[in-house]
Amino acid sequence: MTNIILCGGNGTRLWPLSRTLMPKQFVKLFEEESLFQKTVIRNEKVCDSQFIVSNAEQYFLAVDQLEELTHNSTSNTRHSTQYLLEPVGRNTAPAIALACLALDPEETLLVTPSDHLIKDEKAYLEAVEKAKYLAEKDNLVTFGITPQYPETGFGYIEAIASVIVESDSDSGMDVIHFHEKPDQQTAQQYINKNQEDQSLSQSTITKFFWNSGMFCFKAGIFLEELEKYAPEIYTASLKAFQNAKQEAVIRIHHEEMMNIPSESIDYAVMEKSDRVKVVPADIDWSDLGSFDALYEELPKDENSNSSLVLSDSKKEHKANDQLPITNHATGNLIISEKQVAVVDVDDLIIIDTADALLISKKGSSQKVKEVVKTLKERNSELPNIHVTAHRPWGTYTILDESNGYKVKRIVVKPGKRLSLQKHYHRSEHWVVVSGTAIVTQGTETYAVRANESTYIPIGEIHRLENVGKIPLVMIEAQVGEYVGEDDIVRMEDDFKRA
Incomplete structure (x- = not known):
């Protein structure tokens, strides 16, 4: 079984802790582990491979945190990992469809968000085994969380089963309807209905569950149902996948991705298919949505x-x-x-x-999230990035910024280098604090060591590289009429960024 991990969320309701370039799933909130890392560790117990769907910016966070798990693991090997990068998010149905197209149609998939907290791991693994059993019988399986209170921030699943069938540990419940996030009164009605059915003697029971956003099915079965109920998403996803850069990392082209209708898996497939089952999952779950x-x-x-x-x-x-x-x-x-x-x-x-x-x-x-909306309307960078930004080559921290200048602390990881680039609006002064910088400036390449400096004029093609075995730490002072992060023209890039 393959674990598809969806990493595309931005966690705007946890701003300013969560930002676009460091969303909540990668922030270390519990036991010095991120929710993403906890997802990987939890699902490695039942899956033999993982397929990570991410955008290009968050991809490097995933790679770094997986490497950290490998470094800290007592095992010499971890499960195989594939990556698919979306240039822009188009919701869960296209993300899952693109992953399914890359896998064997008979492969059973466990689809999980990367930002959920699950504390009862034993109950979770038992629920996954039930879902796997049903998925192998060509069902589309979702996981329903028994609601503890009338929550208005979640969607709900209404399901039905006979009392006899429900006692079978391998059977799920048939889904009657998926419900939108309710108001307080409607949510309370769902809770009351659950309590009423528990007290009645009857042959069938109806229950309401929180919609967890986790699924289990065969790749081919999902694609069949997607083609049947959302053919426009299926066709556009298939075309985007066929035209993608099929390298070690699958990269979808921006134009192709934009041509895929944006839709959730619930709207596109689960609400329409007659193959849907729900597995009740009392797993001490939270989506940490606020x-x-x-x-x-x-x-x-x-x-x-x-x-x-x-x-x-x-x-x-x-x-x-x-x-x-x-x-x-x-x-x-x-x-x-x-x-x-x-x-x-x-x-x-x-x-x-x-x-x-x-x-x-x-x-x-x-x-x-209303605050984040206001900040975006002001064209603020605050929803997007922290003072310390994580890049594929390392990090930079903004130490000071005002009109006409910006000062950064730059850390380049061993063996990494920045893109070959130039700037139209700023010059850069570099002072090495520790390590040795290999600097390309125009046609010249030279070393800059600790307590030495160099200068990059406006418009000069340049590159910074760390060939040493320790992190390269340096201070960069940018001076110019504009010092925004988008004043970068890349000629070459090891990380294939635009």
């Missing part, structure tokens, strides 16, 4: 405060002596990159990063 949800999952102190202290560069836990100070404060969630103290405040969400501060009442954190 800071309220994150608060529930983090440890609490004696006053019910949850906190997480992040470093300003690697997003890892700091020592306990830097945890927030909470005096006469209860029920707060505090995540910060610096020391925070709160006094006489209750039930607040305080998220403090190097370049943005969010303060919200608990219960209102779903509205964070």
Whole structure:
């Protein structure tokens, strides 16, 4: 069985912790592991390979975090991994279709988002085995989470089964209907219906489940149903796949991707197919779709405060002596990159990063996406990138920025190099702090060592490379009329970026 891991989400409801170039699935929130890493580790127990669908920017985060798992593993080998890169997201139906086209039609697939938290792993693995059994009988299987309260942030699955059939551990329930995210009153009606059916003696039972967004089916069966119920998505996906760059990493062309209708797997297939089964899954699950949800999952102190202290560069836990100070404060969630103290405040969400501060009442954190929308309307970079940005060759941290200049700390990993490039609006001054930089400037190549510097004029073709065995650390001062990140013209790039 192959685990298809969908990595395309941006996690806008967890801004400013989550950004487009460092979304929540790659932030290390629990036990110094990211949700993506936890997904990989969890599903390696039941799958013998993984197929990661990502956009080009997040692909390098996935590669780095998989390498980290390999480095930390006691095993010398990990499961085989394939990658498919989307230049732009078109929702889950095209993403899954493109992955299915790359795999054997008879291969059973476990499709999972990369940003879910599942704490009851034993129950999860049992549910996956049931789903696999049903998928091998040519069903499309989804996982239903028994709702614990009337949540309005999830879609719901309405399913039915006979009491006798439900007792069969290998049988799923037949799906009656997929429901949109309900209002509070409708969500409560679903909960009441579940409780009523439990108290009645009857031959069949109807249950409502949270829609987990996880699926299990054969690749060929999904494509058959997609072609039947959403032929325009199937045809456009097939064309995009056939015209893709079929290399070690499958890269879909931008124009081809844009030609695929944007649609979820639920709308495109699951709501229409008569092959759908749902496996109830009481697995202590959360999609961490808001800071309220994150608060529930983090440890609490004696006053019910949850906190997480992040470093300003690697997003890892700091020592306990830097945890927030909470005096006469209860029920707060505090995540910060610096020391925070709160006094006489209750039930607040305080998220403090190097370049943005969010303060919200608990219960209102779903509205964070409205803040992100406002920032995008202002053409702000804050929804997209942290002060420290992760690139395929390493990282850069913005130390200072104003009109006409920007100062960065650049770290290049051993054996990596930046693209061969030029800038139309800025010159660059480089000072090496540690390591040795190999600099290409025009037709000349030379070394710059610790405490040495070099200068790159406007319009000069240049490249930076680290051929050493330790990270190259340097300070870059950009000077010019425009110092935006999009003032880059790439001539060559090891990572095939545009």
